[in-house]
Amino acid sequence: MAQGTPSSARRGMYILPSLFTAGSIALGYYVIMESIRGTVVSDPGLRAMAFDRAALAIIFAIVFDGLDGRIARMTNTSSEFGKELDSLADVITFGVAPSLLAYLWGVRQLAPSGHPEIEGRVMHFGIVVCFLFLICGASRLARFNISVNPQPRNPGLPGRKYFVGMPIPAAAGVLAAVIHFEAGSPVYSVWISLVWLGLVAFTGFLMVSSWRFWSGKEIDMSARKPGRLLALVVVIIGVVVEWHQTALLVMALGYLASGVMARLAYSLKRRMTQRAS
Secondary structure (H helix, E strand, O other): OOOHHHHHHHHHHHHHHHHHHHHHHHHHHHHHHHHHHHHHOOOHHHHHHHHHHHHHHHHHHHHHHHHHHHHHHHOOOOOHHHHHHHHHHHHHHHHHHHHHHHHHHHOOOOOOOOOHHHHHHHHHHHHHHHHHHHHHHHHHHHHHHHOOOOOOOOOOOOOOOEEEOOOHHHHHHHHHHHHHHOOOOOOOOHHHHHHHHHHHHHHHHHHHOOOEEEOOOOOOOOOOOOHHHHHHHHHHHHHHHHOHHHHHHHHHHHHHHHHHHHHHHHHHHHHHHHHHO
16 A cells, blocks of 8 residues: 555646646636627626636636646656647637637627728628637647747847747737736727737737747746745735736736847847948
8 A cells, every 4th residue: 555655646746737737728718608708798897897807817827827837847747648738728728719809809899880891891800810810829839849949030148048939828918918908898999909900910920930038947946045036926926916907918018029129139230240240
């Protein structure tokens, strides 16, 4: 009996990361259900509440997605099954769910403006753009799964690890943060809807780009003196809890802007170098 206990505990540790992945899938399913619910309720307050809950579920799913990988690495329980399950979870939770939410929140609720032809074209355009977001996210995951030590076109600091292209959870987080900032109140204006679709399309492009985005992998959670890191985490959590709408939007758009600025800075530096030579 005593000899079988460590083996049983070990098998239980392998299940732990997959439980967080399953939780991420459940949240993705919840996002889909709440997004659909937001289109069938007649009360504007309940409609906004449904969309807001869907956006928050994506935010919580990002936390779950980050935990399952870290737990697997910390407990040395990574497996091929876990990796495949994680990829499938990302397609559902950060691809299908946010693309549906983006369309139903930012396009489907347009108010009649006296120009039904324009509204119809915007809705059709919205379907294409939101589908492209999904395709870009799936392509980003496929490229990540087959890449071995990928290097961005605009390299950063030596010895520092970067993502090549915007990660799909971060891209979904941008859409969710904007919706939550608006408290779930859907878009009724055609012009605002076009701006929204521009953001969705640009975020999709960033996922399949070769631009660098900070990965955070150099953060050592097992450091002997994690006092500073712990204090920073507590401060961030406090800010997010107190000013969640603004804080999440700033964090999401800040991360998006970091990749864009890194690309622009590298391009400018390269041109200056070529001129000098």
